[in-house]
Amino acid sequence: MDATHGTRERHASGHRDDRRALPFVPGPLGPDSLQRIDAYWRAANYLSVGQIYLMANPLLREPLKPEHVKPRLLGHWGTTPGLNFIYAHLNRVIRQRDLDMIAVWGPGHGAPGLVANAYLEGTYSEIYPDVAQDLDGMARLFRQFSFPGGIPSHASPELPGSIHEGGELGYALAHAFGAALDSPGLTVACVIGDGEAETGPLAASWHANKFLDPRTDGTVLPILHLNGYKIASPTLLARMPADELRSLLVGYGYAPTFVEGDEPAPMHQAMATALDAACDAIADIRRRAGHGEAGRPRWPMIVLRSPKGWTGPDRVDGKPVEGTWRSHQVPVAAVRENAGHRAILESWMRSYRPEELFAEDGSLVVDLAALPPQGPRRLSANPHANAHRSAPLRLPDLGRVAVAVPEPGRLTAEATRVLGTYLREILTLNAASRNFRIMGPDETASNRLDAVFAVTGRAWQDEILPGDDHLRRDGRVMEVLSEHLCEGWLEGYVLTGRHGLFATYEAFAHVVDSMVNQHAKWLKSSRDLPWRRPVPSLNILLSSHVWRQDHNGFSHQDPGFIDFVANKRGDTARIYLPPDANTLLCAMDHCLRTYDRINVVVAGKQPALQWLALDEAARHCAAGAGIWDWASNEGDAGPDVVMACAGDVPTLETLAAVDWLRRHLPELRVRVVNVVDLMTLPAPETHPHGLDASTFDSVFTRDRPVVFAYHGYPWLIHRLTYKRTNHGNFHVHGFIEEGTTTTPFDMCVLNRLDRYHLAQAAIRAVPRLGARAEHAEEALRDALAAHREHVRRTGDDLPEVRDWTWPERSATEDHDRRIEGDIMQCGPTDADEPGRAGTVDGWTVVT
Structure with a gap:
């Protein structure tokens, strides 16, 4: 589906023609709807530019002066207008279809647009009353962005509705699929930047559609945003021939629809058509799944191709900007010092016609304020993005699975095999609530956790052949040979309020160092926000460890993930080294009760001597040493x-x-x-x-x-x-x-x-x-x-x-x-630590 390509006339100032109304183009949007959705997009764009540049005079009620401009211009414009365009159209389908939807925004520096939309929806002012929907509030909104004591340029925890920071690219789609698991009424729109699409984690994440059960899971709607450039270089997917890109996405198992162009009117109609078709396809997939139709569906996705820095300055200092890499960050620099640049900025901001969009008091005009969804249907206020389903797991009595140890060091057991029995009991106790999963590379059985297969299987939506080992459409074990994808699934799962375990070989946990690092930063920031609910902990089991990789050799011998986690903040990181099966049970039982933590447990899988009876193990774990x-x-x-x-x-x-x-x-x-x-x-x-x-x-x-x-x-x-x-x-x-x-x-x-x-x-x-x-x-x-x-x-x-x-x-x-x-x-326990209300954090001592 292609919108008409074209270029409008330019003013001498380098900006697109200031037409008062868009020409009508046939499509699902009537003339009035077309004008209003475009106006809403303009309002979001205006607020985005204001955040990057201004610290005063928010509605340009007087000529722009040097003191109105921030002394340090930080932010990224290039991806922002495309995100605002998508946001406006998601709002339309949410409202029209009463969709329960959250969005994961992959492009790394899109916060100006996302903050702008949360502000337009009213959520931002509800959470931060000093950033009210008036002139003073708009001035604070602008000033705080990328400013000392303010907010960062990523979709950080401070942003209502966010579960994904995007500070490091590659994890958006994994987080989106993790959030959709076990949430059958939820749609997760996931916007993937074409720079992000070049990363290894994202490349693996396309395959997550093979694990989504349309009967019991939610939906992920990927929106691949191609704007052509990274910081300076072209992006691979944007330069691919169209048929090659389509073949790639079809090969991944999707049904892509392409929306392409730079003229707003046909692009609005094309995007509305594409979203309507995607929502219809999703409803049909769910209807057929509800009637028992087997097989993996071909889920829809959208490819949006728009200019980088769309609606921004055409040229600055004689060099092209819109549609080029020069629009990536701050397209007009030295605005305080350079009167010519300041004139370009003012002309650019006035091209959005803010006098049509905002009332005299600075609030959004009534006609536009009625466009977004209301209450919890707002993308910035959906409770799924704030762990509203978070509830303690039902955990079994450890005495049912513990090893009897009458004397220390006289009998052997496999610690993780005993843990597998414990995990089997958790899956059984929580079968109805469907709020616990195990993620990991193809190692559940190798790590001796295979007792879980007595009550579940490996999640699988493709063909199942005779002889396949424990494959089930409704399996609770997620296995794929990508540590990135497995860990990303778990992050999305816990950030939306559910519980789980990521189990992997110790040496290869390093693959997700950076992901765990980003999650630690998220927890640190969110802990300071009283409106953020606690999230279940990220629990990581490292087995097949350094000392029993004698058969695999040097490549599999590395205990350094512990060192990495030990660098994290004390209120976040926990590292447990249980010496035997019963201490492993006690440590893992504790970890699964905690919130807002990264818990790392290291345990071997080989037969080993056992030292402590269960009551001794519980007291020892409670003390820590x-x-x-x-x-x-x-x-x-x-x-x-x-x-x-x-x-x-x-x-x-x-x-x-x-x-x-x-x-x-x-x-x-x-x-x-x-x-x-x-x-x-x-x-x-x-x-x-x-x-x-x-x-x-x-x-x-x-x-x-x-x-x-x-x-x-x-x-x-x-x-x-x-x-x-x-x-x-x-x-x-x-x-x-x-x-x-x-x-x-x-x-x-x-x-x-x-x-x-x-x-x-x-x-x-x-x-x-x-x-x-x-x-x-x-x-x-x-x-x-x-x-x-x-x-x-x-x-x-x-x-x-x-x-x-x-x-x-x-x-x-x-x-x-x-x-x-x-x-x-x-000995300290987590129960002794200060925490946010609702935190479940303490040891269970079995006596």
């Missing part, structure tokens, strides 16, 4: 050395080292400390989970050596503990970038995280051992030599290593396995 008395032998004299650990494999190797020391150096007094909540290590002024100074010193001592076996890169522990009294005595062992395809224990040896190197470090830290230390170290060197010979000869670990268990308790041994009560009471 604590002394394991049952593994310590310090007595009343206090320890010679503290053996600390964080992570499942580091815990195993630490306890094996302690066992070796007990047998070879029984006089050495050892305290074992386990850390499950990594953020207990920094000082409390750095992170709200940080142990207070007295508690930290009571656990790690003020002056004794601490040999710390850590799951990731060792320098993170030094960074987290640098303010602690005893930091200078911390000797941290972790991943030091030594990896290969080898045995599990050999991976530890290569990185000096194994029991023998840990025991050696403990011995060297206690000078009083004297000659006994020399003999012990010789025995450790012999053990390492035996390991090297055996593993290279047999390809397997030594039986005494592979089959090691914690010594069985004797009948006369003290059976007290408590974790120190004072530490339990002092």
